[in-house]
Amino acid sequence: MDDSGGARTLSVLRSFLDDVHEAPPGELPAVVARAAGLTGWGARMYLVDYEQRVLVCAPGGTPPEPPDVLPIEGTVAGRVFQRLEPLSQGDTLWVPLLDGVHRFGVIELLLPEGTDPTDPAVVDRYRLLAHVAGHMIAAKTPYGDALTMLSRRQRRTVASELLWSLLPPLTFGCPGLVVSGILEPCYGVAADAFDYNVVDGVAHLAVFDATGHDLNGTLVAAVTLAAYRNSRREGLGLFETCAAIDEAVGEHWDRQMYVSGVLAQLELATGRLRYVNAGHPAPLLVRRGKVVKQLGGGRRILLGLGDGSGEVAEEWLEPDDWAVLYTDGVTEARDPAGRFYGLERLADQLERSADDARPAPETLRRLMHEVLDHQRGVLQDDATVLVAQWASGRERQFWPHPTEG
Known part of the structure; x- marks a missing residue:
């Protein structure tokens, strides 16, 4: 990149930050849009809706009159969102909009005629602009509702509002790990929840399914999440964490409410996975593109009914393995004839995604749409999936490496 190109890139970045x-x-x-305009580009931002079916244009871009929404299926913008690869369409360049590995949507850049989108100076400029835009969305969104409201396509229940306010971002990546979660129905969910964190080289993973399909069930899930996070932040192990959740849920609801769940700890340096299963569907292990086993150990009584006792199971992962945690709302989803979606269909979708080398968040998006379609769009129970990909190097593929030369 020559000095003039570098100076222009720096000017765009400085303008954005100021x-x-x-x-x-x-x-x-x-x-x-204003930062892009300094280099003669137009820019429009599209954010994904909560159901991840469409990309919604955010007001304030240039030119100001784009389509309101673009479907993810069958459009160039949608392919960029799915594959996380910039694509050109004439004088238009579509770029993924990410914070780390979390997908917010895409940016449409309208380039002057004759601009080469593969020119190193152009690549450097749009990479920096999109990087900083994604980081700023993550940083600024808690301070206002405008972008959150843009992603909504229908009314949300109070229970769903509470639970979604407690969930972590849907996707996270760090060296050696990508974690992605999804939860449906996103506008009327009640009692499912998931969580993850990485502390001192250990990934903490959890999926919970509380009793009830109303606000009371959501409150149980919320207390469970709070007890789980409190225990993790206090440095407690799996036994002690289960005991803390037992105490929090059991005392507040007098042993009348309970939670099933899987709590796991994955050592990133070694692939050692330790887990506890409290009356929950057994996680799946995907290896070399195939579902090779259910992780059936670590059984204990439902959370909220026990005393923290139980066994901790152990599994050693191999590079590129997936650990898949899910709730029964996935496998027990029924079509109009009463047929379950089932474990076989779940395994098939995971294996097809592995064959196609899809990123984990795209795998879960397609999986959940398939579950919803199986029930004609109406879930009888909440459905949640959490996938952890270990030591795969996939976290480096969510954005192309800087152009050399």
Whole structure:
């Protein structure tokens, strides 16, 4: 990249950072457009909706009159979102919009005629712009509702509002690990939840399914999440964490409410997976593109009914293995004839995704849409999946490496 190209890239970045400090979340698309305009580009930001079916145009871009939504299936923008690969379409360049490995949507860049999108200076400029835009969305969204409201396509229940406010971002990546979760129905969920974290080289993973399909069930799930996070932050092990959840749920609901779940700890340096299963469907192990086994150990009584006792099971993962945690709302989803979606279909979808080398979040998006379609769009129970990909190097593929030369 020559000096003039580097100076222009720096000017775009400086303009963005100067402009974004006092911008509320709803003004971020306009900040991106103004920064892109310094290099003669137009820019529009599209955010994915909660059901991950469409990309919704955020107001404030240039030119100002785009389509309101673009379907993910069958569009160039949708392919960029699915595959996380920039694509050109004439003088338009579509770029993934990410924070780390979490997918927010895409940016549409309208380039001057004759611009070469593979030119190193152009690549460097759009990479920096998209990187900073993604980070700013993650940082600014908690301070306002504008972008959150844009992603909504229908009304959300109070129970769902509470639970979604407690969930972590759907996707996380660090060296050697990608974790991705999904939960449906995203507008009316009640009692499923998932969580993850990485502390001192250990990934902490959990999926929970509380009793009830109303606000009370959501409260049980919320207390379970709080007890789980409190235990993790206090440095407690799996036994002690289960005991803490037993105490929190059991005392508050007098042993009348309970939670099934899987709690796991994955050592990133070695692939050692330790887990406890409290009355929950056994996780699946995907190896070399095939579901090779159910992780059936670590059984104990339901959370909220026990005393923390039980066994901790152990499994040693191999590089590129997937550990798949899920709730029974996936396998027990029924079609109009009463047929279950079932474990076989779940395994088939995971294996097809592995064959196609799909990123974990795209695997879960397609899986959940298939589960919803199986029930004609109406779930009888909440459905949740959490996938951990260990030591795969996939975390490095969520954004192309900088162009050399």
